[in-house]
Amino acid sequence: MDKTSWQEIIKNEYRLPDEYDLGELTNDLINYLDSPDKELRDTIAYSVFARWIISYQYYSDQQLVRLVNVLIPKLGESLGNHDDDTVFGRSYAASILSLLAYQEDRSSFMTQALTHTLLDEARNYLIGERDHRAYVEGKGWANACTNTAVLLKWLARNSIVRSEDAKHILNTIASKVTMQTSYIFHHDEDDRLAQVVMTILELSLLTAYELEEWVRHFSKWSASHKLEDDYNPVYHATYQNIKHFLRSLFIQMQMADSLPIDAADFEPALRSTIAEFSL
Amino acid sequence: MDKAFWKNIAENDYALPQGHDLIDLTEELLSYLGSPDSELRDDIAYRTFHQWINILELYEPEVLRSIRDVLMDNLFVGLRQDDKDTVLLRSFSALVLSLIIHYDNQKPFLDQEEFDVMLDAVLRYFDAEQDLRGYDAKLGWIHAVAHTADLLKFFIRNKRTEDENHEFILQSIANKLLDATGVIFVHDEDERLALAALEIIRRGEMEFEAIVAILYQFEAWKKHNISAEFDRNVFASNQNIKNFLRSWYFQVTKIEAENLPEDYREGLVGVLERTTRAYNF
Numbered sequence: 001m002d003k004t005s006w007q008e009i010i011k012n013e014y015r016l017p018d019e020y021d022l023g024e025l026t027n028d029l030i031n032y033l034d035s036p037d038k039e040l041r042d043t044i045a046y047s048v049f050a051r052w053i054i055s056y057q058y059y060s061d062q063q064l065v066r067l068v069n070v071l072i073p074k075l076g077e078s079l080g081n082h083d084d085d086t087v088f089g090r091s092y093a094a095s096i097l098s099l100l101a102y103q104e105d106r107s108s109f110m111t112q113a114l115t116h117t118l119l120d121e122a123r124n125y126l127i128g129e130r131d132h133r134a135y136v137e138g139k140g141w142a143n144a145c146t147n148t149a150v151l152l153k154w155l156a157r158n159s160i161v162r163s164e165d166a167k168h169i170l171n172t173i174a175s176k177v178t179m180q181t182s183y184i185f186h187h188d189e190d191d192r193l194a195q196v197v198m199t200i201l202e203l204s205l206l207t208a209y210e211l212e213e214w215v216r217h218f219s220k221w222s223a224s225h226k227l228e229d230d231y232n233p234v235y236h237a238t239y240q241n242i243k244h245f246l247r248s249l250f251i252q253m254q255m256a257d258s259l260p261i262d263a264a265d266f267e268p269a270l271r272s273t274i275a276e277f278s279l
Numbered sequence: 280m281d282k283a284f285w286k287n288i289a290e291n292d293y294a295l296p297q298g299h300d301l302i303d304l305t306e307e308l309l310s311y312l313g314s315p316d317s318e319l320r321d322d323i324a325y326r327t328f329h330q331w332i333n334i335l336e337l338y339e340p341e342v343l344r345s346i347r348d349v350l351m352d353n354l355f356v357g358l359r360q361d362d363k364d365t366v367l368l369r370s371f372s373a374l375v376l377s378l379i380i381h382y383d384n385q386k387p388f389l390d391q392e393e394f395d396v397m398l399d400a401v402l403r404y405f406d407a408e409q410d411l412r413g414y415d416a417k418l419g420w421i422h423a424v425a426h427t428a429d430l431l432k433f434f435i436r437n438k439r440t441e442d443e444n445h446e447f448i449l450q451s452i453a454n455k456l457l458d459a460t461g462v463i464f465v466h467d468e469d470e471r472l473a474l475a476a477l478e479i480i481r482r483g484e485m486e487f488e489a490i491v492a493i494l495y496q497f498e499a500w501k502k503h504n505i506s507a508e509f510d511r512n513v514f515a516s517n518q519n520i521k522n523f524l525r526s527w528y529f530q531v532t533k534i535e536a537e538n539l540p541e542d543y544r545e546g547l548v549g550v551l552e553r554t555t556r557a558y559n560f
Contacts, residue, residue: 135509135514140509141509184463184465186463186465186514186515186518187514187518188560191559191560192560195560231414231416231419231420236414236466237465240465240467244522244525247522247525247526247529248525248559250529251525251528251529251555251559252559254528254532254552255552255555255556255559274529278470278529278530279467279470279471279474
């Protein structure tokens with residue numbers, strides 16, 4: 001289908017016209033997720049999926065499951081590449097999966113096994129993604145880290161997530177934040193990653209003791225990476241990423257209306273870890 | 280003098296070597312401040328000045344004044360030639376000026392009028408500085424924003440400043456963050472600026488309402504700049520303001536309660552929370 005027909009659909013409040021087949025159009029939309037054309041990928045595919053999955057709930061449970069199964073493998077396509085257009089397909093697959101995980105939270109359609117698979121794949125994807133560009137001039141948002149963080153946030157709310165899963169998610173976040181990179185997050189990735197942690201705190205999935213143990217990841221990093229006399233861009237970027245992430249989490253905790261007891265008990269440990277990343 | 284000469288001085292605890300004239304060597308150090316060689320500019324000139332001004336206190340007030348005059352002039356050299364690396368001279372002059380203000384904090388020698396002239400010129404310089412690079416692989420540290428932030432912090436610590444000065448300084452910091460510079464501060468400038476702002480809180484002289492008025496500018500900026508469309512300048516300012524507010528907020532919550540009047544502290548934390556919240560995603 002051409003762009004003009006999609007623009008017509010968008011003008012008509014994203015409603016599916018009677019003469020079109022949902023399955024065929026859905027396949028078109030899935031193909032657009034790979035496109036470096038931001039109109040196809042973002043203005044059309046993402047926005048249409050958001051309406052069709054969540055607002056209008058056009059898809060049956062089986063169709064939703066099929067979407068999940070089609071999108072999961074896309075997370076791994078050319079994973080490890082960076083600075084090329086393959087990031088769009090992976091990142092936008094994560095983004096549509098986050099719509100599906102949100103919908104799953106409202107009306108369950110996935111089996112426990114599928115939810116677990118999705119959680120594992122999302123975690124692997126967050127760690128495996130090496131293309132950290134948030135915005136690509138002329139091609140629009142890539143934003144893989146943010147999109148995957150949002151996916152993990154919705155998955156963390158799923159009732160199958162128990163303390164073991166919550167620990168895995170937190171460890172994944174810590175690995176991402178402490179990864180060896182010279183890229184400094186600067187498009188709110190810190191906030192999005194911290195929101196995943198906030199979700200786990202709000203649901204009381206872990207004890208204060210477990211949270212303190214988790215935050216030691218960052219102290220360990222700081223103990224094993226000392227500032228050298230010579231400027232080291234990787235040390236520097238990682239330091240900044242940790243600093244901003246911990247502060248973001250601290251700010252979100254301070255500003256939460258109420259926090260469960262374990263999260264509140266964890267605050268002093270967080271505060272002293274932040275002090276390790278302060279001047 | 281060659282580098283070996285200066286290394287020798289460093290190894291000798293920065294004692295002035297026999298048979299050398301302090302004024303001649305000082306002129307030479309001043310000539311290094313704009314050097315693209317970070318060893319001359321940073322390791323030799325800055326470190327030696329730090330020792331000679333603050334630790335060994337080798338300078339008489341009149342000599343410090345003449346050093347100060349050179350540094351103040353340096354702040355305005357090449358301000359409009361942004362394709363050159365003239366920023367190095369400005370930035371490292373600001374850094375050495377912070378040593379002089381620090382010295383005056385310990386052993387007052389400046390009179391009020393010359394102090395005021397200095398602060399006024401430094402704020403004009405900060406406002407006009409367009410080269411905001413923090414680090415460059417070839418040149419090493421540039422860091423004009425961090426160096427000026429440090430300098431402002433020492434000004435605020437000085438008892439000669441009062442609430443009106445603090446207000447000008449905080450506004451000047453806010454302007455640097457609100458300006459559409461397109462540069463994201465990634466070398467702890469957020470924290471260095473926040474440490475200067477923290478010093479204003481520690482002094483506790485600036486009117487609470489005046490702080491609120493400046494914080495409100497950040498809230499107003501955010502309201503006017505919410506857009507899904509990508510704009511490099513908007514994103515850079517958003518990130519800079521967000522990081523600055525978080526650094527400042529975190530530092531303010533660390534001030535021990537007994538060091539500030541309780542309603543001042545609580546009011547401030549409240550309004551900082553509100554502003555910081557506006558920048559949470």
